[in-house]
Amino acid sequence: MSDAPKTLEQLSAEWLAAKKVETTANKERVEIEEQIVLLTGKRDEGSKTHSATGFKITVTGKMNRKMDWDKWEAVKGQIAPILHPVKLKPTLDEVGVKYLQANEPEIYVLLPLEVTPAKTSVDVKAVD
Numbered sequence: 001m002s003d004a005p006k007t008l009e010q011l012s013a014e015w016l017a018a019k020k021v022e023t024t025a026n027k028e029r030v031e032i033e034e035q036i037v038l039l040t041g042k043r044d045e046g047s048k049t050h051s052a053t054g055f056k057i058t059v060t061g062k063m064n065r066k067m068d069w070d071k072w073e074a075v076k077g078q079i080a081p082i083l084h085p086v087k088l089k090p091t092l093d094e095v096g097v098k099y100l101q102a103n104e105p106e107i108y109v110l111l112p113l114e115v116t117p118a119k120t121s122v123d124v125k126a127v128d
Contacts (some may be wrong), residue, residue, distance in 0.1 A: 014122075014126055015122070015124045016126060019124075036057060036059065037059060038073045040057065040059050041059075042059050042061045043059075043060075043061040044061050044063060045061050045063050046060070046061060046064060047059065047060040067086070072086070097111065097113070
């Protein structure tokens with residue numbers, strides 16, 4: 001039994017194999033979910049719980065809604081502001097933060113930021 005570290009080539013091959021298993025398993029799970037929905041039915045929105053011997057199954061329906069912001073600007077004046085179904089939430093400008101860090105460090109240090117490492121992404125593709 002060898003304790004030698006694996007090569008990048010070995011790890012890449014293993015990554016591709018694991019990714020294939022993951023993709024296949026995901027596809028199988030989605031197909032099973034579709035069969036469950038055929039048996040249980042679904043609501044357009046909201047959840048319903050079903051029982052099967054040894055199992056509790058919750059089927060949740062959801063609707064996606066997306067605003068056409070250009071058209072919203074044209075009609076929002078016709079709706080009382082108290083009834084506007086819009087929330088404005090501040091978001092961090094990553095480009096601006098990086099600019100301040102690189103070019104205006106005395107301002108950057110004033111920012112109440114919490115900076116933590118994110119998961120490093122890895123993608124492997126076989127080449128011919």
